[in-house]
Amino acid sequence: MRSPPIPEMATQEVQLSETLAHLKTESDTLKGKLEEERAKLHDVELHQVAEKVEGLGQFVMKTRRTLKGHGNKVLCMDWCKDKRRIVSSSQDGKVIVWDAFTTNKEHAVTMPCTWVMACAYAPSGCAVACGGLDNKCSVYPLSLDKNENLAAKKKSVAMHTNYLSACSFTNSDMQILTSSGDGTCALWDVESGQLLQSFHGHAADVLCLDLAPSETGNTFVSGGCDKKANVWDMRSGQCIQSFETHESDINSVRYYPSGDAFASGSDDATCRLYDLRADREVAIYSKESIIFGVSSVDFSLSGRLLFGGYNDYTINVWDVLKGTRVSILFGHENRVSTLRVSPDGTAFCTGSWDHTLRTWA
Amino acid sequence: MQEQQTAFATFLMRYSPLEVIVVEMQDPKSGVTGSEQKLNVTTIPHVFAGKDIIAWIANKMKTPPEEAHVFGTMLVAFGYIYPLQNHKMLVMCNDTSLYRFQVNPCFLRNQLTNVFDVVAAIYLAKRNIRKKGMLEPYEQAHYNHLHKWLNHKWDFIVMQATEQYKAGKERKKPDRVVFDCQERAYWILNRPPRRTHSAMDCGPERLIDPNEDENMFYQQAIMRSKVKSSVSLGALVKYITTYKTHDPFLAPCQPSNPWQTDNDTYWTLNMRGVDVPTKMRVERWSFSLFELLTDLRGRDDFKVFLKKEFSGENLAFWEAAEELKWGTGSSMSAKAETIFKTFLAPGAPRWINIDGRTMGLTVKGLDHPHRYVLEAAQTHVFLLMKKDTFFRYLKSPVYKDIQKKALSPETHNFSPAQLEQNAQNRSPGIHPIILWQQEEEEKAKTAAASAPVDVKAMMSKIDRKK
Numbered sequence: 001m002r003s004p005p006i007p008e009m010a011t012q013e014v015q016l017s018e019t020l021a022h023l024k025t026e027s028d029t030l031k032g033k034l035e036e037e038r039a040k041l042h043d044v045e046l047h048q049v050a051e052k053v054e055g056l057g058q059f060v061m062k063t064r065r066t067l068k069g070h071g072n073k074v075l076c077m078d079w080c081k082d083k084r085r086i087v088s089s090s091q092d093g094k095v096i097v098w099d100a101f102t103t104n105k106e107h108a109v110t111m112p113c114t115w116v117m118a119c120a121y122a123p124s125g126c127a128v129a130c131g132g133l134d135n136k137c138s139v140y141p142l143s144l145d146k147n148e149n150l151a152a153k154k155k156s157v158a159m160h161t162n163y164l165s166a167c168s169f170t171n172s173d174m175q176i177l178t179s180s181g182d183g184t185c186a187l188w189d190v191e192s193g194q195l196l197q198s199f200h201g202h203a204a205d206v207l208c209l210d211l212a213p214s215e216t217g218n219t220f221v222s223g224g225c226d227k228k229a230n231v232w233d234m235r236s237g238q239c240i241q242s243f244e245t246h247e248s249d250i251n252s253v254r255y256y257p258s259g260d261a262f263a264s265g266s267d268d269a270t271c272r273l274y275d276l277r278a279d280r281e282v283a284i285y286s287k288e289s290i291i292f293g294v295s296s297v298d299f300s301l302s303g304r305l306l307f308g309g310y311n312d313y314t315i316n317v318w319d320v321l322k323g324t325r326v327s328i329l330f331g332h333e334n335r336v337s338t339l340r341v342s343p344d345g346t347a348f349c350t351g352s353w354d355h356t357l358r359t360w361a
Numbered sequence: 362m363q364e365q366q367t368a369f370a371t372f373l374m375r376y377s378p379l380e381v382i383v384v385e386m387q388d389p390k391s392g393v394t395g396s397e398q399k400l401n402v403t404t405i406p407h408v409f410a411g412k413d414i415i416a417w418i419a420n421k422m423k424t425p426p427e428e429a430h431v432f433g434t435m436l437v438a439f440g441y442i443y444p445l446q447n448h449k450m451l452v453m454c455n456d457t458s459l460y461r462f463q464v465n466p467c468f469l470r471n472q473l474t475n476v477f478d479v480v481a482a483i484y485l486a487k488r489n490i491r492k493k494g495m496l497e498p499y500e501q502a503h504y505n506h507l508h509k510w511l512n513h514k515w516d517f518i519v520m521q522a523t524e525q526y527k528a529g530k531e532r533k534k535p536d537r538v539v540f541d542c543q544e545r546a547y548w549i550l551n552r553p554p555r556r557t558h559s560a561m562d563c564g565p566e567r568l569i570d571p572n573e574d575e576n577m578f579y580q581q582a583i584m585r586s587k588v589k590s591s592v593s594l595g596a597l598v599k600y601i602t603t604y605k606t607h608d609p610f611l612a613p614c615q616p617s618n619p620w621q622t623d624n625d626t627y628w629t630l631n632m633r634g635v636d637v638p639t640k641m642r643v644e645r646w647s648f649s650l651f652e653l654l655t656d657l658r659g660r661d662d663f664k665v666f667l668k669k670e671f672s673g674e675n676l677a678f679w680e681a682a683e684e685l686k687w688g689t690g691s692s693m694s695a696k697a698e699t700i701f702k703t704f705l706a707p708g709a710p711r712w713i714n715i716d717g718r719t720m721g722l723t724v725k726g727l728d729h730p731h732r733y734v735l736e737a738a739q740t741h742v743f744l745l746m747k748k749d750t751f752f753r754y755l756k757s758p759v760y761k762d763i764q765k766k767a768l769s770p771e772t773h774n775f776s777p778a779q780l781e782q783n784a785q786n787r788s789p790g791i792h793p794i795i796l797w798q799q800e801e802e803e804k805a806k807t808a809a810a811s812a813p814v815d816v817k818a819m820m821s822k823i824d825r826k827k
Binding site for chain 1: 379382422423424427428431432434435575576578579580581582583585587588589590591592593594595596597598600601602603604605607608609610611614618619620621625627628631650651654683686687688689690691732733736743787789790792793794795796797
């Protein structure tokens with residue numbers, strides 16, 4: 001029995017690498033052309049446009065509530081649409097629903113896994129979703145009865161092949177969007193647990209996502225360890241825009257309130273603003289003295305302020321238009337791991353590795 | 362000591378700005394001024410006071426002392442500097458507390474070195490020893506890559522590999538074989554050679570060639586319409602200017618921000634079902650149709666206007682299409698059928714007036730309904746409302762009426778004693794689950810009230826009663 005002749009295999013290998021090389025050259029040419037097209041339309045910088053805008057005054061932002069109850073690092077939080085309740089999750093597997101205004105704990109669930117990295121409040125206020133190292137996203141319907149065992153009604157919705165990094169309900173309680181360490185995002189039907197759409201394109205773990213607030217509501221943005229921020233069409237599963245200007249993992253992405261731009265926060269210690277219509281990065285929020293990564297970002301209601309939670313335990317507040325830092329807030333005794341502005345913009349909440357959550361206003 | 366320090370400095374130079382600063386801090390001329398610590402009869406050199414370190418940072422980075430303090434704490438938290446007293450408290454104190462710089466690279470918690478890579482390197486180095494340099498090509502390639510990437514740690518890695526190799530030799534042969542197989546299987550799974558089928562086919566080493574898809578993506582990106590920066594940035598500025606007075610961080614909430622005064626009147630006045638909304642809320646409805654529809658109280662007011670114009674079917678269709686899009690998979694066909702009968706069928710009771718082509722496509726799509734089947738029709742209807750109906754609403758007596766009636770609450774002026782009181786008596790509000798149940802009941806009532814009357818059923822009911 002003769003083995004296949006070696007030269008034949010070698011030719012195949014050569015052909016394959018030639019095709020790959022050809023594709024690579026084509027890719028580089030196209031990339032260059034895209035940059036050219038983008039540059040043609042780039043007629044003004046953000047800070048130039050911002051010159052005519054009034055400067056901001058002094059800010060007095062303080063911790064208004066400190067929520068103590070988690071036994072370990074707080075990893076994620078989300079607001080309820082009622083503007084006062086929140087859900088938070090931590091490393092010890094506990095998910096707690098609080099009325100942040102009164103600081104009362106209303107519900108507590110213990111997940112079967114540790115490192116619950118993602119949690120979300122349903123739009124109706126009647127359920128919460130969470131997940132982490134169990135590679136799943138589960139939905140827990142909430143109850144008015146404080147003694148009810150919520151774990152009994154738990155519904156397993158999403159299944160990934162690696163950890164769940166973020167989750168979010170869409171416009172209703174019936175669909176959940178998830179991102180995972182397996183490099184994909186996915187849209188799920190809650191009732192049946194069916195996968196409705198999956199989104200492939202990231203070359204490494206996807207760490208964060210945010211749904212567009214627009215009237216069409218059909219797109220979302222995701223950020224990953226491949227330093228890319230991708231904008232996706234929920235209907236087709238296609239990546240419609242991609243931005244790769246960060247120098248390290250993107251930990252957080254958040255849409256600008258109008259839906260025409262989004263901000264990102266990364267381990268490279270910068271926050272950046274991307275304009276979707278001009279298809280380019282338009283601002284970098286950084287300072288020489290800030291060298292620790294950003295874990296989480298969110299905009300104030302008008303979009304003028306960008307709040308960033310950092311790994312050096314602080315919160316930096318940026319003037320989105322002028323690119324300057326307007327305030328630095330201290331208080332947490334360990335990394336700020338999550339930050340969200342409340343639905344009516346009256347406050348923002350931060351969660352930290354110091355086991356607490358704080359609301360600021 | 363000098364040699365070690367230079368080697369250390371070189372090792373650091375490859376890495377982050379943080380580590381560059383740490384090196385600068387130790388410069389004998391321009392760095393932090395050090396001194397000696399007397400411990401019984403021993404004198405320990407190279408000690409630094411916390412306040413000196415913080416002052417140096419503040420000066421070098423031109424930051425306020427508080428920020429420099431935070432930076433100093435970071436250096437301690439990450440092990441670049443360690444405290445000599447209270448060594449369990451990994452913070453920097455802004456006083457005469459003493460600190461030293463961590464010099465031994467093995468004790469540095471270098472965030473940038475992937476621990477997994479170090480473990481992989483130790484494994485390959487061990488195999489290299491066993492196979493006497495004859496690694497498989499993919500292993501060799503990986504070994505070379507790690508050797509370059511972790512060059513500074515290589516002595517440590519080889520030392521660990523040698524230790525493990527020696528310990529392995531001392532195992533009984535059958536145990537050794539099993540262990541080796543297990544270890545090898547682990548590495549084949551986690552660092553598969555090229556062209557191996559792995560269930561974990563992800564990451565930059567994966568088999569699917571991203572280049573092909575990439576080129577298509579770039580072509581589409583080039584063709585996609587883009588807007589001039591001046592236009593899009595101008596729009597961002599316009600948005601900010603429009604919403605400036607509505608942003609609680611930029612302008613005070615009326616009557617007061619509940620988080621600041623512990624009084625939740627602001628939330629009560631802005632609830633879903635209020636009779637009379639506030640002036641700010643009514644103003645916000647005028648910013649865009651999206652704002653008007655997102656605020657359910659605004660949507661109600663819009664519906665009052667549409668009823669007067671006898672043109673409520675567009676909004677009703679839009680709402681039904683939203684329910685289909687965001688609803689459960691199982692309810693889709695039933696919803697699609699109801700929508701067809703109510704809005705799209707010829708002679709339907711709430712027939713919507715959309716162009717022939719869109720109507721044709723939509724009706725055809727309803728044969729096999731999916732959640733986006735009504736997308737084209739919904740967009741058409743939304744644009745119609747946005748460009749025409751919305752503006753007529755803003756000029757209508759309905760809107761002007763609600764503008765006049767709208768409340769303008771007076772700013773709260775609580776004394777410190779009152780604020781204390783407020784803090785003791787924070788209102789629990791209404792639970793969202795209760796509100797949700799109320800809303801669902803309302804929706805069911807309105808749906809029943811506005812459903813098209815089935816004449817046949819009514820006639821047969823009357824007949825049965827006779």
